[in-house]
Amino acid sequence: MRRAIALLIVLAAAPIRAAAPGELAGELDAAGLRQTLAREKGRVVLLNFWATWCVPCREEFPELSKLQRKHGPAGLRVIGVSTDFAKQKAAVRTFLSRQRPAFPNYRKKGGGDDQDFIEAVDSSWGGELPFSVLYDRSGRKVRVFSGALPVAGVESEVRKLLESR
Amino acid sequence: MRALRSGLLFAVFSALAATAIAQAPAIGAAAPDFQLTTLDGKAFSLSSAAKAHKAVVVMFISTQCPYSNAYNDQMKDLANAYASKGVLFVGINSNKTEDAAAAVAHAKAHGHTFPIMKDPNNKVADLYDARHTPEVYVVDPEGKLRYHGRITADHEDPASSPDLKNALDSYLAGKPVARAETKAFGCSIKRV
Numbered sequence: 001m002r003r004a005i006a007l008l009i010v011l012a013a014a015p016i017r018a019a020a021p022g023e024l025a026g027e028l029d030a031a032g033l034r035q036t037l038a039r040e041k042g043r044v045v046l047l048n049f050w051a052t053w054c055v056p057c058r059e060e061f062p063e064l065s066k067l068q069r070k071h072g073p074a075g076l077r078v079i080g081v082s083t084d085f086a087k088q089k090a091a092v093r094t095f096l097s098r099q100r101p102a103f104p105n106y107r108k109k110g111g112g113d114d115q116d117f118i119e120a121v122d123s124s125w126g127g128e129l130p131f132s133v134l135y136d137r138s139g140r141k142v143r144v145f146s147g148a149l150p151v152a153g154v155e156s157e158v159r160k161l162l163e164s165r
Numbered sequence: 166m167r168a169l170r171s172g173l174l175f176a177v178f179s180a181l182a183a184t185a186i187a188q189a190p191a192i193g194a195a196a197p198d199f200q201l202t203t204l205d206g207k208a209f210s211l212s213s214a215a216k217a218h219k220a221v222v223v224m225f226i227s228t229q230c231p232y233s234n235a236y237n238d239q240m241k242d243l244a245n246a247y248a249s250k251g252v253l254f255v256g257i258n259s260n261k262t263e264d265a266a267a268a269v270a271h272a273k274a275h276g277h278t279f280p281i282m283k284d285p286n287n288k289v290a291d292l293y294d295a296r297h298t299p300e301v302y303v304v305d306p307e308g309k310l311r312y313h314g315r316i317t318a319d320h321e322d323p324a325s326s327p328d329l330k331n332a333l334d335s336y337l338a339g340k341p342v343a344r345a346e347t348k349a350f351g352c353s354i355k356r357v
Contacts (some may be wrong), residue, residue: 052350083350110321112319113326114318118350126348128296128351153199
């Protein structure tokens with residue numbers, strides 16, 4: 001019984017990361033997002049917020065996969081967070097199974113105050129999509145991007161961050 | 166050379182983004198005046214409308230954005246409920262991807278009888294640094310901004326904290342607005 005309880009505690013505390021390609025890695029609130037980012041210290045992180053109905057989000061999604069495949073071995077981690085409504089989870093799964101992104105994707109947990117989540121990401125964010133944040137290896141926020149990503153510029157910035165140890 | 170060009174473009178993009186953020190009107194400051202034409206062909210001036218009402222609620226809306234559409238009923242109900250209290254609700258569609266015909270059909274489908282205007286070349290959205298839909302601004306008769314932000318606290322739950330309603334009630338009662346600046350998720354305004 002004690003072993004079963006201990007196992008349950010371990011499972012509950014474990015990060016939800018081992019999602020199959022095309023599956024959601026889990027749901028995140030502001031605290032969960034902070035924990036997820038903290039686990040990536042040592043890597044350059046590009047955090048991208050998207051939704052299935054957001055055209056510029058869909059357009060840049062394959063580019064994010066390309067960035068991950070190209071620079072992942074050097075230490076880049078792209079992380080996607082869908083802000084689709086709870087009732088659109090099926091649409092999110094369909095989108096991910098078609099895209100098969102090379103990076104983990106979470107869904108923003110429903111409920112609570114949107115502003116708490118938005119402010120936890122960046123105080124300059126108004127809640128618009130897409131929105132992306134670039135962190136260096138120490139977890140320091142380097143840049144935020146409102147709207148479609150300027151991919152070439154981001155890649156050049158990622159390269160610089162990967163080179164600086 | 167290509168890397169240099171990318172870097173320059175990146176720097177320009179970042180500078181432009183920073184400029185746009187700096188232009189947002191502050192609570193208590195003058196809300197930028199504007200003139201547009203409503204979908205039914207009438208001239209609309211914010212300053213004139215503000216002087217004739219206790220407040221004007223300027224809502225940046227969309228016909229296609231799920232976040233904006235989640236509030237269609239609340240927009241209609243709030244506009245009707247506050248009309249008798251001297252508050253005018255107006256809708257502005259700044260999306261280049263949604264034409265006037267789509268906006269007319271959308272208003273009809275959702276019973277939106279408040280004035281709605283297309284915002285050619287997103288000039289009014291730029292004046293306000295409006296980023297997404299829905300995004301709401303409350304302007305008093307002196308043209309000052311009293312509230313900016315969302316309709317409710319949780320876009321997935323229309324019954325969550327009614328921040329716009331709370332702001333209007335406080336303002337109409339002559340009390341300070343407790344949360345005059347709020348944020349919520351929305352669809353980026355599709356600019357030219």
